[in-house]
Amino acid sequence: SGCAQRPLTLAEQFGLPPLDMVAIEGGRFDVGDVFERTDPDATPVHPATVGDFFLGRYEVTYDQYDAFAAATGRPLPSDDEVEERGRRAVAYVTWDDALAFCAAYGYRLPTETEWEFAARERGQARRYPGFEDVSDVPRYGWVGLNDAPASFPVGMKEPNALGLYDLSGNVYEWIGAFYQFYPEPGVEPEWHDMAVLNMRLIRGGSFRQEADLAQTFRRAGTLRDVAAEDIGFRCAASAETD
Numbered sequence: 001s002g003c004a005q006r007p008l009t010l011a012e013q014f015g016l017p018p019l020d021m022v023a024i025e026g027g028r029f030d031v032g033d034v035f036e037r038t039d040p041d042a043t044p045v046h047p048a049t050v051g052d053f054f055l056g057r058y059e060v061t062y063d064q065y066d067a068f069a070a071a072t073g074r075p076l077p078s079d080d081e082v083e084e085r086g087r088r089a090v091a092y093v094t095w096d097d098a099l100a101f102c103a104a105y106g107y108r109l110p111t112e113t114e115w116e117f118a119a120r121e122r123g124q125a126r127r128y129p130g131f132e133d134v135s136d137v138p139r140y141g142w143v144g145l146n147d148a149p150a151s152f153p154v155g156m157k158e159p160n161a162l163g164l165y166d167l168s169g170n171v172y173e174w175i176g177a178f179y180q181f182y183p184e185p186g187v188e189p190e191w192h193d194m195a196v197l198n199m200r201l202i203r204g205g206s207f208r209q210e211a212d213l214a215q216t217f218r219r220a221g222t223l224r225d226v227a228a229e230d231i232g233f234r235c236a237a238s239a240e241t242d
Contacts, residue, residue, distance in 0.1 A: 010104040014071035017064045019105055019235060020057040022163050024114075026050040026239075029123025031113055032182055033217045042217040044182055046189075048113045055110060055118050056234035058154040059089040059166050059173065060101060068101050077227070079150055089151040089171045089232045095200045095224040098174045102235035109176025110236035112219075115203050119216040121161040127215055129167035129204070130160030134211050141168025142207040143214050150229060151207060168214040171232030172202035180221075198224050206230035 010016075028049045033042040062077070062085030069076050077092035079085065093101075095109075102108050110118075119129040126132065130140050137143055140160075142152045155165045167173075178201045183189040192199075199221050205214030208230045213220070222231070 009106040010072070011068075011106075014067075016067050016071060016104065019060070019064070019107070021054040021107075021235075021237065022057050023054055023239065024052065024118055024162060025122065026052045027117070027122055029117055029120070031116060031217075034125050035127060035217075039217060041219045042182070044184060046182055046185070048117075050111075050113050050117045050123075052239035053110075053114055054107075054237040054239065055114065055164060056236070057159075057164060059171055059232050059234050060098075061087045061154055062090045063087060065090040065093065065101060068104055072100075072104070074100075079229070087153040087155075089154050089166065091151050091171050091229050091232050092227045093174075093232065094227050095174050097227070098233040099176065102233075105235060107235040107237045109174055109233060112175045112178040112201060112203070114236055115173065115175060116216055118162060118164055119160070119167045119204070126160075128211075129164070129214075129216055130158065137168065137211045137214070141166065141170065141205070141211075141214055143169035143205055143209060143211045145207045148207050151232065167204050167216075169205045169207055169209070169211075171204075171230050172206045172209075172220065172228075173204050174231065174233040175201040175203055176236070200224045202231055 031048045032045040033039040117123045120126040151171050159165045179189040179191050202220050
């Protein structure tokens with residue numbers, strides 16, 4: 001036929017569990033604290049354009065990550081607190097672990113603008129992913145649960161309007177690309193070289209953090225080699241264009 005066959009991904013070669021990906025139509029929106037415009041890490045508010053992309057419906061689970069680790073000879077994420085792993089959101093993974101997992105499927109980590117665009121249901125003024133009032137947090141997210149021993153199974157709470165689960169709480173999510181500070185009006189954003197900058201971003205809050213940190217514009221920084229009980233991830237991919 002003359003058509004070159006696409007090489008198999010590592011996930012296909014090893015028969016790894018599939019990921020449920022949601023197609024999201026891109027658009028233009030204002031990034032940041034569009035509410036009070038007072039969060040120093042999320043201001044100045046500025047416009048950004050997001051192309052069409054795919055984002056994982058769920059955070060990656062222990063089942064999925066453990067299969068990847070076994071296939072590639074990586075160590076399993078440690079979690080001594082809870083014996084049952086299964087569909088719990090995976091934690092104790094570094095940024096590089098998360099990146100390698102997504103790459104095995106031909107995917108990547110989401111950019112910061114993609115994550116916020118999706119959490120805000122295609123860039124609408126949504127204070128939380130799927131809802132507005134902090135009193136609704138228990139319906140949508142696992143937050144403020146300092147007594148919980150570990151992450152929760154994915155998909156147990158309500159999704160946002162795009163069908164995405166656990167963008168509020170459960171585990172923080174690693175971001176694949178970002179600029180460290182938002183640009184001033186009229187100034188091009190300064191993208192940081194991931195190869196030389198060890199700082200990374202996490203989004204969405206976690207079961208250990210209060211609801212305030214699960215707001216859609218909140219940003220938190222941590223080093224790429226941190227593996228914590230409340231940091232996980234979900235994968236993304238650009239929509240293919242002809």
